[in-house]
Amino acid sequence: MNNSDQYTLKLRRVAIDTYKENVAYLHRNCAIYRTEGFQALSKVEITTVNGDLAQQQRVLAVLNVVDDERITQCDELGLSEQAFAQLNVEEGHCIRIAHAEPPPSISAVHRKIAGERLDLEDFRGIARDIAAHRYSKTEMAAFLVASSQTGLEREEVLYMTRAMVECGDRLDWGEPLVADKHCIGGIPGNRTSMLIVPIIAAHGMLIPKTSSRAITSPAGTADTMALLARVQLPPEQLREIIRCQRGCLAWGGAARLAPVDDILISVERPLSLDSQGQMVASILSKKLAAGSTHLLVDIPMGPTAKVRHMGEALKLRKLFEFVGDRLGLHIEVVISNGRQPVGRGIGPVLELRDVMQVLNNDPQAPADLRQKALWLAGRVLEFDPDVRGGQGYAIARDILDSGRAMNKMHDIIEAQGRNPETVAVGRLRHKIEAQTDGFVTAIDNLQIARIARLAGAPMDKGAGVDLMKKLGDTVKRGEVLYFIHADFPSDFRFAQEAAAKDIGFQIGKKPPDGSTEPEF
């Protein structure tokens, strides 16, 4: 009938994990490769050959050309793990391959590059095409850079958020109040979630918070929690735990909510792009997909935080409020003190120590971590219509002091599956001392985080930085400002070298003036 037979290949699974990018493998001597003029890295569309056209599956991939029959033979088309799973047919199935057309919505990306404003349908098209894996990484980078450069207007952020929510599953908890709390990040040691979740859940309020792993920071909540319990749980089991315990401290990556956001982040993170618009769309689409009805957003502000000035913080707050209000999400935004790390430890084991001291009401516990967690937990508790305005903090403190928060933490650990191993603080230790007498007038979040990462955090759980002094403390020449911990000599050396160049502390003659700063 037509020449379609000559285009048919047998599907093969190639056991290579290419993460969020689909790759197809075609042998260089494959007749189709030669006649069709495919080029390595060209985008191809792979379609199953079925009797029934309606049941055709398709998947898009980037092409790699193979010269080894052990990987892919001449009559085969290989697919990387993720692409194979998406196509969802057996090995050996007949498939066809063709040049892929650019995604239909790419014209909207070009209009954005030219500085135009996009409408809801444009964003719907972009989100749909990204969810269908029709965008290459470079096409996504083009979209993200174009939206971060001229910026997105607030209506565009709303459209983007709505489009992203529409493209994924959305959980429904069947309850009128589903709380969540989110910090925009950037402050080392800021492990308040591990305190807030037990407090809120102990109060009985539903808080299905999922957490992230560290990407560019020395530890994420999921990295720290992994020291206590399993954090990678099947979505069904996770939902069951949340229903029983009213909260959880698990990794959110497996839930497959807001798939567009996951895909965009895989490009955004390595590029260190952080436009306010993309950040708000990313956070709110995830929370809406997770079924949240009430959200507390924490924006730490400080000279080395993500947000550095009050004007910027207010602009971001208003953007959260604008989009949240229009999408039916009750949002409270707090601007917190981001001038220095929270707590003492930086790195999974060291941060866990701080958290457990607070939960245990240990007198050694870092006061700032305790205070910040209680303040935020109090604000979340006030989402409860039965809690009188201004009473949240006292309720949170009572839950913590009475040991109910610690009991809830143990219940959550048992439900997720306790980790029997214990990991010690890194055995190699180096002290950084003050070179002069005075007061600590500044601590550089970025440099301290960098030193902790070079020491091995978060992969080396025991590695990191342990702060002995905080802002405003008096120091004498020779006193220890912080310790660097590591397990591997090379990491240890890198971290010491970085600290030798810039210790990340400033010592001044007068104490810093914090009178205009937020209290927490």
Added chain:
Amino acid sequence: MNNSDQYTLKLRRVAIDTYKENVAYLHRNCAIYRTEGFQALSKVEITTVNGDLAQQQRVLAVLNVVDDERITQCDELGLSEQAFAQLNVEEGHCIRIAHAEPPPSISAVHRKIAGERLDLEDFRGIARDIAAHRYSKTEMAAFLVASSQTGLEREEVLYMTRAMVECGDRLDWGEPLVADKHCIGGIPGNRTSMLIVPIIAAHGMLIPKTSSRAITSPAGTADTMALLARVQLPPEQLREIIRCQRGCLAWGGAARLAPVDDILISVERPLSLDSQGQMVASILSKKLAAGSTHLLVDIPMGPTAKVRHMGEALKLRKLFEFVGDRLGLHIEVVISNGRQPVGRGIGPVLELRDVMQVLNNDPQAPADLRQKALWLAGRVLEFDPDVRGGQGYAIARDILDSGRAMNKMHDIIEAQGRNPETVAVGRLRHKIEAQTDGFVTAIDNLQIARIARLAGAPMDKGAGVDLMKKLGDTVKRGEVLYFIHADFPSDFRFAQEAAAKDIGFQIGKKPPDGSTEPEF
């Protein structure tokens, strides 16, 4: 001494061609993968382990995780073909792998995203890092989108061009006049190079022009020339041919001049980004690297050309002149008539037919192709100080009419290696007829190119479109406007469907007013 041994792996060549992107393959059960927390798609740096540190080789790659020991074993690190070639050591060599730091110049890209102007040192850093394969595709996309969105100022285009030239080899022909000609593209059938090169070379002027393959067009000069002779030649042999014959018609991709441009184009093309600044930097860096001293640039202008208005054409002309002057390249820019395809045939075999008719002085030869080639060749000939201003056209015509251009073409074909095969015009033929009486008032370059590509061009050499009518011709209802040629039924059907939706011709009651248009 330290823990470096545990990080050592054996190098393996993985026979996968990943084009301009280096890929490293690590087995999922490799101890290093597990302890270092690499993620698929993270960027890694691979270093050879040598006694002498000064001889260490390094290469950057994107990581893919392997679950099949036939591809990469647990104690091995696999590298894709290009990355393996870059590292330039034997299989089995000891190597070390580490997280790659972002390229040092990425901070300049972030400043460009924020709308800042970059200086020469910034562009030098970017070009150096790209040449060293330190940029991922997404990082390059970020740079390209940022430079195309706010645009590059003309000084920035100059810096970019200079930095790109500095990063590659530069040919020196040892002659005072090395001519070249370049068209910015976008007009189907515009195969003037295959006429201009023989004319100029027959005159004795050196014209080391290399050509491209079609990426988004129905044919490139290299695709069409490949029907007559070998076009993929080793750089040394190519230079020898040029010295002997004074010119060539070969593919330029193997020369490895201007490596930064080659890498950027591999990202730019699939994204269809075309900022004037990037275009000028790309063209001029290539010509400077090829050793050209005199360059004629052709900017076709028309409603469906790349450049659509005289203002835009003039701006582009001035940008070419500004950068060329400062880099010591003598530039002439002509703005040509880009309202319709040049010649009759569109697609390799059909375009070759037109070219050979002109070279043979065949009365059937398309007059517009002949005239445009003579006009451009005349302008190039006038680079010769011995040619009087205004005499170039007559000299070019004499070379063509006397058969000297055809003789030179045969010499070039023999020197490159004659292709003994002949390829016929596609055997499937479909005619597109006028639906009404009148005049041809517009021909859509983009739609005609699209139909030719859907019919199979350039991979199917005989496929394409053969125009029977051009702008201003009178037509009667039922007369043939053009034929579609194809070899494969599915391509044939796609092309017919596209033409049924939009034939790409407009027929009006009055002839079009071309009085204000450029003659050629």
